[in-house]
Amino acid sequence: MDLFLGPVKLTAINKSNHLVFKLLPSSGYTRPIIESSAHYKCDYHTTNNLPLLNSYKKKLTGESTDKEMMPYNWHILYGNGEIVINVDYLKTNKSIEELVAFVNNDKKKIDIWIKPTTQAAIIIDPLFQPLGSLLMVYLAYYTGGFLIHASGVTLNHQSYLFTAVSGTGKSTMAGLWKKVDADVINDDRLWLHKVNGIWHMFNTPMVFYAQTPKKSKINGIFLLKQSKTNELYQITGLNAAMRVMANCIQHFFNQEMTQEHLDRVLDFTSNTSIYDCGFKPDGEIVKMIRELRETT
Structure with missing residues (x-):
C-alpha cells in the first residue's frame, strides 16, 4: 500500500495476520501530488515482546493531559543513527498496549512493532495516532521542510497561511474564507516544502476528517490574535520570523536538527x-486581506 505525503512516498507493508489496514484519514493520500523525492519502506509487525531500547537515549516526551483526547504518552529516543518513536497507550485503547517505531533515514526504512492487548484483529490506518503525526515531523525534516500549526486557504490564485496557538482562530479563519468559496488547504496543520525553489503548503492526514491532497504556494503569512476590531500590520525582521517559528511543530533534540530547522524557517519568512x-x-x-494583497 503506497501513501504520498508531500514529497514522501511511504510504502506500508503489513507483516502480521493480527493487523488489518483500513484507510481512514489517509484514504485520499494514495496518489502523489508532486514528484516524490524520498521513498520509505514501512513494515508493520505485532509482537508480545517489543524490541529492547537499552541502546537508545530518551530525548523528548509528551504526557497526556486529557485521556479522552490524547489516550497515550509518547517518547522520542535516539541511537544507532535511528530515531525511535515509542508510544504507551492508556487503558482507553482496547486493542494496542504499546508501539515502537524505528526510523532509519539512511536506509529509508521504518519498522513498526505493535504490542496488542487482544487476540482479535487490530484495524488501523497506517498513519494512526500518534504515530502518523510524529512520523511526519521527521519525514518533513529529512526532506527539507517542516510542519506548522496553521490553516491555509487559496482564492483567485492568492494563498494565505494563518498561524496561531490552538484555540486562537485558525479553523474560524478558514471557515470565513470558505464562505467566499476559497479552497481550504487545511485548517490546523500544514507541511511546508519547497517546490522548484518556492515554498508551498501541503495538507496532511487529520484525525477527525478525511481530505484529498492539496498544495499551494504561499503569498502571505498572518499571525492571528483575537481582537475586538479587525486590524492588519506588516511586520519584518527576526522577531517576525521567530513568532512564526513559535508555531512550528519542533520535536528536535540536537543542535544540527535545530539549526537546519531554523535556517528553513528564516528562508521561508524572509521570502x-x-x-x-x-x-x-x-x-x-477577509475583505481586508484580499484588498491588502491586491495593493501589494
Missing part, C-alpha cells in the same frame, strides 16, 4: 510577507 492579524469572526477581515 514571504508577514502580518499581525487581529480579527473578530466576520467577513470584514
Whole structure:
C-alpha cells in the first residue's frame, strides 16, 4: 500500500495476520501530488515482546493531559543513527498496549512493532495516532521542510497561511474564507516544502476528517490574535520570523536538527510577507486581506 505525503512516498507493508489496514484519514493520500523525492519502506509487525531500547537515549516526551483526547504518552529516543518513536497507550485503547517505531533515514526504512492487548484483529490506518503525526515531523525534516500549526486557504490564485496557538482562530479563519468559496488547504496543520525553489503548503492526514491532497504556494503569512476590531500590520525582521517559528511543530533534540530547522524557517519568512492579524469572526477581515494583497 503506497501513501504520498508531500514529497514522501511511504510504502506500508503489513507483516502480521493480527493487523488489518483500513484507510481512514489517509484514504485520499494514495496518489502523489508532486514528484516524490524520498521513498520509505514501512513494515508493520505485532509482537508480545517489543524490541529492547537499552541502546537508545530518551530525548523528548509528551504526557497526556486529557485521556479522552490524547489516550497515550509518547517518547522520542535516539541511537544507532535511528530515531525511535515509542508510544504507551492508556487503558482507553482496547486493542494496542504499546508501539515502537524505528526510523532509519539512511536506509529509508521504518519498522513498526505493535504490542496488542487482544487476540482479535487490530484495524488501523497506517498513519494512526500518534504515530502518523510524529512520523511526519521527521519525514518533513529529512526532506527539507517542516510542519506548522496553521490553516491555509487559496482564492483567485492568492494563498494565505494563518498561524496561531490552538484555540486562537485558525479553523474560524478558514471557515470565513470558505464562505467566499476559497479552497481550504487545511485548517490546523500544514507541511511546508519547497517546490522548484518556492515554498508551498501541503495538507496532511487529520484525525477527525478525511481530505484529498492539496498544495499551494504561499503569498502571505498572518499571525492571528483575537481582537475586538479587525486590524492588519506588516511586520519584518527576526522577531517576525521567530513568532512564526513559535508555531512550528519542533520535536528536535540536537543542535544540527535545530539549526537546519531554523535556517528553513528564516528562508521561508524572509521570502514571504508577514502580518499581525487581529480579527473578530466576520467577513470584514477577509475583505481586508484580499484588498491588502491586491495593493501589494
